[in-house]
Amino acid sequence: MNTAVTREMGHFFQFLIQEMKPRGPWLTPFNVISVPVILTGLVVLYFRFVYGLGAVTNLSQDFPWGFWLGFDVVTGIALAGGAYVITFVVYVMKVDKYQSIVRVTVLNALLAYIFYAGALLFDLGRPWHAFNPYIGNSFGFSSVMFLICWHFMLYMVAAFVEFSPVIAEWAHWEKARKILKGLTLGTVIFGITLSILHQSGLGALFLMAKPKIHPLWWSEFIPILFFVSSIYAGLAMIIFEGTISHRVFKNLIDPDSHHAFEDIIFGLAKGAAITMFVYYFMKALLFIHGKQWGFLNDGWGYWYLLEVLGFVLVPGFMFAFGFRNRSLNIVKLASVLALLGIVLNRLNVSFISFRWYAEVHYYPSWQEIVVTLMIIFTEIWIFRWIVTRMPVFKPAH
Amino acid sequence: MNSFVYVNIFETKGLEYLLLLCFWVLFIYLVRYLSAPVKKRKDLP
Amino acid sequence: MGILVDTTRCIGCRACEVACGEEHDLLVPDVINDGALEMQRTTSDKQWMVVNKHETEKGDVFVKRQCMHCYQAACATACPTIAMEKTKKGPVIWDGNKCLGCRYCMVSCPFDMPKFEYGSWNPKLQKCTMCFERLEAGQKPACVKACPTDTLIFGTRADNLEIARHRIYSHPDKYVHQIYGEHEVGGTGYIYLSAVPFDQIGFRTDLGNKPYPEYTKEFLYAVPMVLFGVPAFLLGLNALAGSSKSGGEEEFDPDREGGEG
Numbered sequence: 001m002n003t004a005v006t007r008e009m010g011h012f013f014q015f016l017i018q019e020m021k022p023r024g025p026w027l028t029p030f031n032v033i034s035v036p037v038i039l040t041g042l043v044v045l046y047f048r049f050v051y052g053l054g055a056v057t058n059l060s061q062d063f064p065w066g067f068w069l070g071f072d073v074v075t076g077i078a079l080a081g082g083a084y085v086i087t088f089v090v091y092v093m094k095v096d097k098y099q100s101i102v103r104v105t106v107l108n109a110l111l112a113y114i115f116y117a118g119a120l121l122f123d124l125g126r127p128w129h130a131f132n133p134y135i136g137n138s139f140g141f142s143s144v145m146f147l148i149c150w151h152f153m154l155y156m157v158a159a160f161v162e163f164s165p166v167i168a169e170w171a172h173w174e175k176a177r178k179i180l181k182g183l184t185l186g187t188v189i190f191g192i193t194l195s196i197l198h199q200s201g202l203g204a205l206f207l208m209a210k211p212k213i214h215p216l217w218w219s220e221f222i223p224i225l226f227f228v229s230s231i232y233a234g235l236a237m238i239i240f241e242g243t244i245s246h247r248v249f250k251n252l253i254d255p256d257s258h259h260a261f262e263d264i265i266f267g268l269a270k271g272a273a274i275t276m277f278v279y280y281f282m283k284a285l286l287f288i289h290g291k292q293w294g295f296l297n298d299g300w301g302y303w304y305l306l307e308v309l310g311f312v313l314v315p316g317f318m319f320a321f322g323f324r325n326r327s328l329n330i331v332k333l334a335s336v337l338a339l340l341g342i343v344l345n346r347l348n349v350s351f352i353s354f355r356w357y358a359e360v361h362y363y364p365s366w367q368e369i370v371v372t373l374m375i376i377f378t379e380i381w382i383f384r385w386i387v388t389r390m391p392v393f394k395p396a397h
Numbered sequence: 398m399n400s401f402v403y404v405n406i407f408e409t410k411g412l413e414y415l416l417l418l419c420f421w422v423l424f425i426y427l428v429r430y431l432s433a434p435v436k437k438r439k440d441l442p
Numbered sequence: 443m444g445i446l447v448d449t450t451r452c453i454g455c456r457a458c459e460v461a462c463g464e465e466h467d468l469l470v471p472d473v474i475n476d477g478a479l480e481m482q483r484t485t486s487d488k489q490w491m492v493v494n495k496h497e498t499e500k501g502d503v504f505v506k507r508q509c510m511h512c513y514q515a516a517c518a519t520a521c522p523t524i525a526m527e528k529t530k531k532g533p534v535i536w537d538g539n540k541c542l543g544c545r546y547c548m549v550s551c552p553f554d555m556p557k558f559e560y561g562s563w564n565p566k567l568q569k570c571t572m573c574f575e576r577l578e579a580g581q582k583p584a585c586v587k588a589c590p591t592d593t594l595i596f597g598t599r600a601d602n603l604e605i606a607r608h609r610i611y612s613h614p615d616k617y618v619h620q621i622y623g624e625h626e627v628g629g630t631g632y633i634y635l636s637a638v639p640f641d642q643i644g645f646r647t648d649l650g651n652k653p654y655p656e657y658t659k660e661f662l663y664a665v666p667m668v669l670f671g672v673p674a675f676l677l678g679l680n681a682l683a684g685s686s687k688s689g690g691e692e693e694f695d696p697d698r699e700g701g702e703g
Contacts, residue, residue, distance in 0.1 A: 054560025061486065061557050064545035092676050094683045125543015125558065125565040132523040138540050139524070144658050145546045146522035147665060185680065193672040197665055207657040208516045208550035211649055223661050270431050277427055281420045288412045320431060 012171065023388045034377035041374025044367040045122065053125065056367040062355055067364035070350030072119035072372055074202050075343050076112055077152075078226065081234030083109030083159060084195035085271075087188040098264055100257055103166055103392045104245060105238055107383065110159040115379045117152045122371065144204045151198035158191040170390040199230040206349055214353035216295050216304040219286045222349070228282065232275040233342040235268045236315075236335040243332055245387070253393045262328060269319045269331045272338065276316030283308055300356060307348065311341025443532040443577065444631035445586065446602040447506055448609065449643065450616060451593040454479060454504035456493050461588035465573065466490065479504075482644065487557040490570040491585065496643040503636065505643045506585070506593070508570035509534060509555040510623060511631030513599075514653030517547035517556055526556070526567070532599075532631050533572035541567060552627055552649045572631065599631065606635055628653025 048056045059066045082105045089095045090102050121127045132138065133149040140146045161183055168177035203226030210218055219225070246253060246261060253261075287293075295301050315337035322330030351362055386392060456473040463470035469488040471478060479495040484507070491508035511534050518528040525541035528534050536556075543565055547556045559565035573583035581587070586594040595602060606621045622640050623633035627649050634640070641647045 050563055052560055052562045052565060053558075057560075059558075059560060061484075061548070062554070064548035064558060088676070092680045092683065094680070123544075125545065126541055127543075129523070129540065129542045132540055132542060136523075136540075140520075140522040142519045142655060142658075142662065143522045143546070144662065145520060145544060147662070149522055189673050189676045189680075192676060193669060196672060197668055200661070204658055204661040205546065205549070207661065208520060208552075208654045210657060211552055211646065212549075212554075220657070220660075273431065274427065277424065281416065285413055285416055288416055289409050291409060320427065323431060324433070 015171070019389050030380070034381065037370060038374045038377055041371045044371050044374075047367075048122065048371075053123070056365065056371075058362055058365045058368070060362065062358055062360070063351060063362035065354070066351055066362055067368040067372060068119055068123040070347050071343070071364075072116050072375060073123070074205075074350050075346040076116035076119070077202060078199065078230045078233045078342055078346060079237045079339065080109040080112035080116075081195065081199060081230035082238040083162075083234070084192045085231055085234045086238065087162065088192050091185055091188045092192070097260075097267060100260060100393075101238060101242060101264055103163070103394075104242070104387070106159060106162045107166070107386060107392055108237075108241060110156065110163050111379050111383055113152060113156045113159060115375050117156065119372070119375050144201055144207070148198055148201045148205070151194050151201060155191060155194045155198065158187050158194060161187045162191065166390050166392060195230075196227060200224060200227040202226055203349075209354065212355050213349060214295075214300055214356045215290060216287075216292055216300060217345075217349050217353045219290070221282070221286060225279070225282060225286075228275065228279045229342060229345065232272045232279065232338060235272040235275070236338040236342075239265055239268055239272075239331065239335040240339060245393075249387055249393065252387065257393075265328065265331055266323050266326065269323045269334070272335070273316055273319035273323060276312055276319065276338065280308070280312050280316060283312070300353065303348075307341060307344045311337055311344055315341065443572070443596065444511065444599045444602050444633060445572070445583065446595040446597070446606055446633050446635070448593055448595075448606075448635045449503050449505050450635065450637050451591045452493070452504040452506065453591055454493060454495055454502070455590065457588040457590060458506055458585035458594070459489070459491060459493055461584040462491050462570075463489065465576075465584035466571075468568075485509075485555060485557055485569065487559045487561075487566070487568045490568060494644055498638045498642050500637045503638060503643050505634075505636075507644065508632070509572075510553050510627075511570075511572055512627050512654075513629040513631065514627070514655045516550040516552060516627070516654035519655035519658065520546045520550040522546070529574065531574075531577060533574045533577065534569075534631075535571045535574050536567050536569065538566055543567075550654065552646070552654060599629075599633075602633055606633060609635060625651040627651070628656075 044056050053059055057066060057068070086098055086102055086105045090098050121130055124130060133140070133146050134153065161180065164180045165177050165184070168174070168180055200223035203222035203224075206213060206218065206222055207220065242261065242265070246258065296305065315334040318330050318334035318337070322328070322334055355361075456471065456478075459471050460473060462468065468490060469486075471489070479493070482494050483492040485492055491506055493504055493506045496503045496505060511528075511532060513528075515526070515528045515534045517526045518524070518534055520526070521541075522544065523540040523542060525537045525539075526534060526547050527537065543558070545556075545558055545567075547567065548554070548558060555569050557568045559568065573581075573585075576583060582596045583594075586596040595605060597605075603621065603624060606624075610617045610619055610621075616637060618636050618639055620640065621633050621635060622645055623630035628651065634645070636643055639647075
């Protein structure tokens with residue numbers, strides 16, 4: 001029994017070492033750009049941990065949350081919403097048409113949560129206490145942050161279980177694959193429930209900051225707005241990443257599925273159009289309810305109109321128009337605008353309109369941006385490694 | 398503290414219901430727009 | 443327990459600042475030479491309290507500012523590990539063993555009081571503790587003890603409110619008829635009396651009377667509901683969804699059952 005297990009492990013290690021070998025040229029444009037950035041980011045992190053957050057960030061007593069929290073965590077998680085939407089469509093509603101993108105979308109979400117929850121660790125003042133919300137006897141049940149900590153962790157587990165059949169297929173663990181496949185529906189349901197709560201929860205974080213966030217961006221319904229917008233953020237991200245992946249990893253995708261992929265894009269565009277329409281009217285409702293027309297005649301008002309009209313209404317119409325006229329280009333452009341709108345909204349809530357009345361405003365330091373890029377580039381490296389070795393672009397069976 | 402100000406917290410409700418009506422009408426148009434037969438691509442049978 | 447601050451009595455000597463700094467190993471200001479009263483200051487990661495001078499129509503008013511020790515403290519509600527805790531005695535205190543340094547307390551505090559040690563690899567959250575250790579030993583807070591003019595009165599909130607009301611009724615022309623902190627943000631441990639309207643002496647008057655934890659109450663109450671209802675709802679949808687559909691583009695036919703893919 002012992003020798004059989006040892007032999008198995010030996011085989012697996014050999015397999016792993018074989019898989020670790022690079023599958024392509026070292027000097028690609030992406031590698032040349034990303035490696036120096038990643039290395040610089042590591043140096044920045046050294047300074048952050050030795051000299052404190054103030055040494056590398058522009059955070060201050062007035063602005064406790066900045067780019068790492070606002071972009072990496074709050075925006076990044078919103079953009080990872082595609083997984084719960086697509087697993088809902090495919091596994092709960094059994095719409096087979098979207099089968100072929102489930103694996104890559106779940107992989108993207110899994111990596112996003114791991115890396116962006118990881119980014120949160122860099123932002124914490126005492127990251128060695130990061131396990132405190134999970135262990136011990138001092139649970140802050142009244143805290144939205146506590147909820148988010150737990151949901152992120154549970155969702156990572158759920159996303160991992162959802163993706164695990166792919167790993168089992170890669171490692172030729174057929175029995176494990178069957179067991180994990182059987183867990184899919186339950187895990188998907190769990191994942192969707194968690195996603196509803198933590199996407200809205202990220203919005204709920206800002207509820208107590210009412211006097212500090214500009215009235216055009218604060219509302220008691222922030223949680224619902226964050227949740228609804230995460231739906232179309234996810235759809236737009238699938239279109240955006242999917243388009244890039246299909247070009248970069250052309251050799252891994254069988255040619256037949258290219259046409260099916262276009263059908264998928266248009267289907268997602270339709271969903272995005274409807275969701276953005278609903279979201280726009282929700283914003284309009286809150287605008288009326290708060291009698292906010294008085295806020296429109298200054299810089300903040302114009303900025304708000306730019307976000308809501310230019311980056312929600314316009315891409316929403318473009319999705320509808322692009323779908324109806326089967327124009328891939330319009331749909332792709334719409335997804336970029338929609339994603340920019342999400343980034344804008346999340347950053348506006350977390351630090352741009354936060355203390356909008358302050359004399360000195362926060363803007364991210366170059367170090368904060370470099371570390372963010374480091375996280376994103378590393379995530380892409382891992383994505384590329386997985387996708388070129390594991391059957392991510394094969395349909396789930 | 399010296400004066401009493403009457404604040405009607407339902408002041409905007411009329412406008413909100415109007416907005417909802419607009420939403421429902423436009424939504425129906427949107428769904429019809431998205432469900433109409435899509436233009437056929439020339440390269441497909 | 444709480445503290446009543448009668449700003450009509452404060453002479454701006456800043457003995458409280460010195461006492462606080464000495465008691466807690468923080469910055470001890472050189473009150474004679476530092477000219478700090480010529481500018482508006484806020485607390486920092488080196489000072490738990492400051493005294494500011496405000497020029498008003500009734501002359502210079504000196505106001506001591508620090509953590510308000512709210513009854514429904516936003517910071518304590520926000521903290522995921524109860525590192526910020528509203529103690530039964532009244533003060534809101536911070537426990538470094540639990541703190542992650544997430545700074546959510548800073549985001550949530552309507553008075554912007556918790557201050558973070560951005561320059562340290564092991565940062566603390568710095569704010570007034572109402573000298574919690576001294577209270578446990580049966581003593582008064584250091585600032586109250588140091589004050590030469592009885593500006594600061596330490597006692598139960600009920601007693602402090604009575605004293606404050608009594609002063610207003612007895613000298614109705616001397617005070618604005620409002621006790622700041624009586625209703626604001628649901629009631630605070632520190633309450634203030636003033637001769638001039640509070641927005642003239644550096645207080646925000648737009649914070650509302652609703653306790654800040656109540657802003658997240660509905661959301662947190664909804665969480666268990668969602669966790670109960672959504673999985674069952676999704677399973678139901680799954681059961682009703684029937685066999686896998688191709689999801690092809692079909693004409694929208696309102697009379698056809700089942701709807702579109």
